Amino acid sequence: MKLQKATCFALFAVLELAADPARQLAAAEIADKYGISQHHLAKVLRYLGRTGIVESARGIGGGYRFTGNSKRLTLMDVIELFEPIEPTHRRGEELRPTTDVGRALRVVLNEVDEQALATFRSITISTMLKIVSLRPWAANIRERQSSAESRRSEARHR
Amino acid sequence: MKAALAVETDVALEIRPAVAADVPLVIALDEEVTGLAKPDYWQDTFERFGARQRGERFFLVAERQGRVEGFVIGEIRAWEFGSPPCGWIFAIQVRPKSRLKGVATQLFDAICDCFRKVGVVNIRTMAARDDITILSFFRSQGMMAGPFFELEATLE
Numbered sequence: 001m002k003l004q005k006a007t008c009f010a011l012f013a014v015l016e017l018a019a020d021p022a023r024q025l026a027a028a029e030i031a032d033k034y035g036i037s038q039h040h041l042a043k044v045l046r047y048l049g050r051t052g053i054v055e056s057a058r059g060i061g062g063g064y065r066f067t068g069n070s071k072r073l074t075l076m077d078v079i080e081l082f083e084p085i086e087p088t089h090r091r092g093e094e095l096r097p098t099t100d101v102g103r104a105l106r107v108v109l110n111e112v113d114e115q116a117l118a119t120f121r122s123i124t125i126s127t128m129l130k131i132v133s134l135r136p137w138a139a140n141i142r143e144r145q146s147s148a149e150s151r152r153s154e155a156r157h158r
Numbered sequence: 159m160k161a162a163l164a165v166e167t168d169v170a171l172e173i174r175p176a177v178a179a180d181v182p183l184v185i186a187l188d189e190e191v192t193g194l195a196k197p198d199y200w201q202d203t204f205e206r207f208g209a210r211q212r213g214e215r216f217f218l219v220a221e222r223q224g225r226v227e228g229f230v231i232g233e234i235r236a237w238e239f240g241s242p243p244c245g246w247i248f249a250i251q252v253r254p255k256s257r258l259k260g261v262a263t264q265l266f267d268a269i270c271d272c273f274r275k276v277g278v279v280n281i282r283t284m285a286a287r288d289d290i291t292i293l294s295f296f297r298s299q300g301m302m303a304g305p306f307f308e309l310e311a312t313l314e
Binding site: 071074114119122123124127131 | 287288290294297298300302303
């Protein structure tokens with residue numbers, strides 16, 4: 001399964017903003033972090049703004065913040081905004097569905113599709129953020145959180 | 159065991175092993191959720207998982223003020239198709255009006271504690287692909303696709 005560029009950018013932005021809904025981030029900040037086109041991301045963010053998932057604030061210090069419900073919004077909800085996700089049986093004629101081989105291939109590809117769709121539908125943004133924070137590659141985030149907690153604790157005891 | 163399983167996070171909600179008196183309440187809750195009464199099934203399940211627990215089978219209920227708000231059932235299974243001992247959760251239900259209040263999470267945590275106490279480190283479950291509510295719940299608890307496929311066929 002390969003997601004289109006705009007879909008990936010939308011997922012980066014939504015997850016980045018949903019990690020701290022009180023925080024506003026400019027498109028440039030997100031684009032820098034992920035090494036992606038700021039111009040393309042800005043277009044994606046504007047579209048996300050029209051759907052109510054993010055909200056933009058103009059002017060100095062402006063940017064975007066997450067306004068969706070992270071416990072209800074799923075990966076599928078975001079993906080579907082940018083690309084059609086359809087089971088194989090609804091796609092075109094490339095599988096030659098009038099032949100036995102084509103029909104059999106369609107059965108197998110449908111099985112793959114159904115697994116993918118169920119996965120996207122059942123993972124909310126909130127769950128996704130948990131996956132991000134629990135995985136080993138997020139160790140630096142945990143370290144930062146731990147350091148911040150230590151600093152707060154030290155400050156309280158001073 | 160009852161004291162050990164009590165969850166303190168919600169003083170009004172107690173998670174404890176099921177007793178015979180809970181069975182009619184479980185039957186009623188299941189009927190409320192599924193629209194189908196299965197008294198024989200639940201009585202048999204209680205006999206196997208509640209009454210004759212061998213330390214590897216768990217039938218827990220969440221009770222608030224004498225009312226069963228939800229339940230969870232699981233057991234330890236070992237070496238099916240080479241799988242090392244694993245905690246299987248095969249039923250979890252919460253009264254519809256009590257959902258989104260952390261009841262299922264407390265039940266899930268409690269049965270995971272039961273599994274941990276007997277040394278199990280992996281848990282497993284199965285859910286219908288189109289049951290997004292239950293799939294989302296298990297995923298929100300950190301569960302992901304495992305190394306096994308569920309396969310089935312219709313016998314001719």
